[in-house]
Amino acid sequence: MLEQMAVIRGQPTVNEPIDGQTIAACQQGDREALRLLFEAYRDRVYSIAVYAMGGDSSAAADVTQQVFVKLMTRIGQFRGSSEFTTWLHRLVVNCCLDERRKQRRFVPLAEFGLTKTSRRQISQATTYARRELAGQVQAAIADLKPKLRWPILLKYVEGLSYEEIAAVLGCSKGTVASRLNRGHKALAKRLGHLRGQFE
Amino acid sequence: MFSNHVSKQLSAYWNGELPSENTRRTAEHLIRCTRCRLAFEEIKLGAKLAQHLPLIAAPDSIWPKIETALLQQPDALPIDHPTRDARVGTPVGRASDRLPLARYLKPGLAFAAGLALLFLAGAFWLRLHRTEARPSWEVARLNGAPRINSNRIDDTGKLAVGQWLETDDTSRARIDIGKVGQVEVDPNTRVRLIATQPTEHRLELARGRMSARISAPPKLFFVNTPSAVAEDLGCAYTLEVDDAGNSLLRVTLGWVALQLKDRESLVPAGAACATRPGIGPGTPYFEDASELFRTALAKLDFEPNDTQWSKVPALDIVLHQARPRDTMTLWYLLSRVDQNDRGRVYARMVELVPPPDGVTRDGVLRLDQEMLKRWRDRIDSDSHSLPEVMRDFLGTIRSGIRRHLNQASGK
Incomplete structure (x- = not known):
């Protein structure tokens, strides 16, 4: 499945500019507006889901679907007191956690780490130059404890600030800093042999 | 001095999340x-690895499933039905649902081919001119005809990430790195901009000479050379690099x-340090050290087995020629000579x-890091607190008194 879709792109820089009108239209049930939201966030939501689900692309597609269905059914509750992206990311984190809970119930062995198949599929779909590195980073991310993995994903896939990450995860900025510190160290320890590629 | 380590703040420092005062303190501590x-x-390594998480394109098959799921949701907000959109002519959903493509296929082919050609030409033009969209540094011509990616620049130009700036034997250029500082590029030099972002600015110097004057906090500006960073x-x-990469x-x-x-060498003002491919940085030395001292040091660093150079081993010459100020150099030798020679250096x-x-x-002698650090602090404070002549004078007096006391005590 991943061969249809896994395309390496540049890192995101800032959140897509979705204006208040689009959100208001979504709250009125406007499917065009939802489609706009979907197009603006689909890759980032899906990427987060792929990494959070340990590389399981079909689970990630399910999570992405759930996120946008929940977004449409719950957007009436969004009052604009927080950033829309914070609200959306919270939805993504919760959907991933729900899906993981379901998987734990039925397929406990699939919880951590990329499966051989998905690893192979991701590798096939990435560009050759970055394939090896990206694959190793993905596997290392999948092995991180969830509390270290989430700040890394929100920082480097979504490009959120510490304050935004703290709002999404419901913790303090200090906790985010501490977990990123530990996450960075864990990645460096696991992938220390790649140090030469960055010098 | 080292009681307030900053290890817990390092990710926030790297990510630019510390307040400016903390950033300054952290940078100073890191030095x-x-x-x-x-x-x-x-x-830094962990963060750079994490930056290699690619964005993965979501499959198109997700959207139809979302639409279906929404239609089946009893608590969903009222949502426009696809058929109603089609009836009123609102283009929603996939293109194939909206247009009877077959009817337009034949006349459309020529139009599509034309569009494709236009698109390709546009893409090619963008590829040639996309410098503006990429992060870049301002370059000013100082002399001659500097070139960016083989294109001659006028009085000013832009050096984007990945591009080379080259000067011939009559040209010079200046690179402005925003608030970070300036780099002057001398004749016959080839430099490339590797990265520019809030937490790191990095150049590659392939050959030639550049002068940098940096006013940003430490550890923001890097220059890669073939033999060290x-x-x-x-x-x-x-910083200069010859054709062999030295x-x-x-x-x-x-x-x-x-x-x-x-291998790392910290080089203070007034000092120099050579590097060699495959070996890395040599031992830093003050430039006013004697020529014999500098030559012997180079032998020690890069050709330790060259016995033809002198009958007197290089280390003996370095030790004999060393002035108090050169203790900085000897401090490095402590950990770079073998166990037998370490006692002599000490x-x-x-x-x-x-x-x-x-x-x-x-x-x-067992290279206790804390002790080495404390001694290095003493050496640095000695070499920075007094004018050079006074330092050497006092050092000579100190050595003389010690020698005198040793003789008096019969040692």
Whole structure:
């Protein structure tokens, strides 16, 4: 499945500019507006889901679907007191956690780490130059404890600030800093042999 | 001095999330604390690895499933039905649902081919001119005809990430790195911009000579050479690379770190340091050291087995020629010579700049990091607190008194 879709792109820089009108239209049930939201966030939501689900692309597609269905059914509750992206990311984190809970119930062995198949599929779909590195980073991310993995994903896939990450995860900025510190160290320890590629 | 380590703040420092005062304090601490610098290298590596998480394109099949799921949701907000959109002519959903494509296929082919050609031409033009969209630095021509990616620049130009700036034997250029500082590129030089972002600005110097004057906090500006990486610690310096990849760093203000893998040399103002491919940075030395001292040091660093050079081993010459100021050089040799020679280096250092209380011979010979650090602090403070002539004068007096006392006590 991943061969249809896994395309390496540049890192995101800032959140897509979705204006208040689009959100208001979504709250009125406007499917065009939802489609706009979907197009603006689909890759980032899906990427987060792929990494959070340990590389399981079909689970990630399910999570992405759930996120946008929940977004449409719950957007009436969004009052604009927080950033829309914070609200959306919270939805993504919760959907991933729900899906993981379901998987734990039925397929406990699939919880951590990329499966051989998905690893192979991701590798096939990435560009050759970055394939090896990206694959190793993905596997290392999948092995991180969830509390270290989430700040890394929100920082480097979504490009959120510490304050935004703290709002999404419901913790303090200090906790985010501490977990990123530990996450960075864990990645460096696991992938220390790649140090030469960055010098 | 090292009681307030900054290891817990290093990710926030790297990500630019610390308040400016903390950023400054952290940067200053990193200059002097080896332990925190090593920790920072780990954090940087982890962060750079995480930056390689690619964005993965979501499959198109998700959207139809979302629409279906929404239609089946009893609690969903009222949502426009696809057929109603089609009836009123609102283009929603996939293109194939909206247009009877077959009807337009034949006349459309020629139009599509034309569009494709236009698109390709546009893409080619964008590829040639996309410099504007990429992060870039301003370049000013100082002399002659500097070139960016083989294109001659007028009075000014832009150097984007990935591009080369080259000067011939009559041209010079200046690169403005925003608030970070300036780099002057001398004739016959080839430099490339590798990265520019809030937490790191990096050039590659393939050959030639450049002078940098950096006013940003330390550890933001780096220059890769074929034999080491120069890391700015708040300074001004010149760096030159020859055709064989050997480089020479000369620091005029502040400090610069030269690194290759685990080998590092911190070079203070007034000092220089050579590097060699495959070996990395040599031992830093003050430029006013005697020529014999400098030549012997180069032999020691890069050709230790060249017995033809002199009948007197290079280390003997270095130790004999060393002035109090050169204790900085000897400090590096402690960990770079073998165990047998370390005692000799120690003895000469004690004559020139005695270690502070608590720093013992045994500790130094077993390379106790804390003791080495304390002695280095003493050496640095000695070499920065007095004018050079006075330092050498006092060092000579100190050595003389010690020699006199040793003789008097019969040692």
